[in-house]
Amino acid sequence: MTSRRPQILIGSTDADYYLLLVHILEAEGYDVTLGSGVEEIVHLAREKQVDAVLLDCRSGETLAPEACLRLKQEPQTVGIMTVALVGPGAEGRFIDLLKAGTDENFVRPVAPSKLLEFLRDRVLCQPGSHRWSGDGRFLTYAGIELDTARHGVRRFGISIHLGPIEFRLLQFLMENREQACSRAQLIEAGWLERRYVEIKTVNVHVGRLRKALNVSGGSDVIRTIRSSGYMLDASCPGNSNPTADRHDEEADS
Numbered sequence: 001m002t003s004r005r006p007q008i009l010i011g012s013t014d015a016d017y018y019l020l021l022v023h024i025l026e027a028e029g030y031d032v033t034l035g036s037g038v039e040e041i042v043h044l045a046r047e048k049q050v051d052a053v054l055l056d057c058r059s060g061e062t063l064a065p066e067a068c069l070r071l072k073q074e075p076q077t078v079g080i081m082t083v084a085l086v087g088p089g090a091e092g093r094f095i096d097l098l099k100a101g102t103d104e105n106f107v108r109p110v111a112p113s114k115l116l117e118f119l120r121d122r123v124l125c126q127p128g129s130h131r132w133s134g135d136g137r138f139l140t141y142a143g144i145e146l147d148t149a150r151h152g153v154r155r156f157g158i159s160i161h162l163g164p165i166e167f168r169l170l171q172f173l174m175e176n177r178e179q180a181c182s183r184a185q186l187i188e189a190g191w192l193e194r195r196y197v198e199i200k201t202v203n204v205h206v207g208r209l210r211k212a213l214n215v216s217g218g219s220d221v222i223r224t225i226r227s228s229g230y231m232l233d234a235s236c237p238g239n240s241n242p243t244a245d246r247h248d249e250e251a252d253s
Helices: 016-028 037-049 065-073 091-100 110-123 164-175 183-192 199-214 242-252
Strands: 007-011 030-035 053-055 079-086 104-107 136-139 142-147 153-155 158-160 223-225 230-231
Touching: 007 016, 007 037, 007 065, 016 030, 016 053, 016 110, 030 037, 037 053, 037 065, 053 065, 065 079, 065 091, 079 091, 091 104, 104 110, 110 242, 136 164, 142 164, 164 183, 164 199, 183 199, 183 230, 199 223
Parallel strands: 007 030, 007 053, 053 079, 079 104
Antiparallel strands: 136 142, 142 153, 153 158, 223 230
């Protein structure tokens, strides 16, 4: 069976620059697609098995930051690696690009060898990393990206620092997304030493996890299941009880 060629989506309004990139990338074994507008870029990223998006950031245009922001807001595309290629006169867009959540920025002209080396490291060596991977290393849901190997968490492109217990709880919830998880199950997942853990202690750590995830501005995806436990559910935001979480945390301190 022939292996799938890695897919690169280029967002650009400059046909000549697109053709230059096609020449460089196809020679390296990539399949390349062009998107010339924000909606088209987001649509193609959703519909195709895109491994990376290269965004041409040009002076006087907002295509790159706007497209990246949309990609990082969509649950289906949030984990796709986005690279901005910043053209002459567009250096002032760096802040906008960082806020939008670009994974890497290169100032043009960028040496083809440098770009290809980056893509080899981030695409060829980690195929399908933006989706649920076979080895379970990367988990994505509702704008949340969790790297089990590096213990990294991001939401909508914003890095989130979690303690080891909160990280294990989030991993368990993501592995069982949209399913009710009892507090007993969460204790087994979060406390590896298997010591006795009170229910209110679980509430405290889930409350801290909820607050950390909400820092990125996304909706609350941790649903409280009364007298039972919790569920990661993007379709039912606003079901949490932050006041109860705060009271539990105060009582446990």
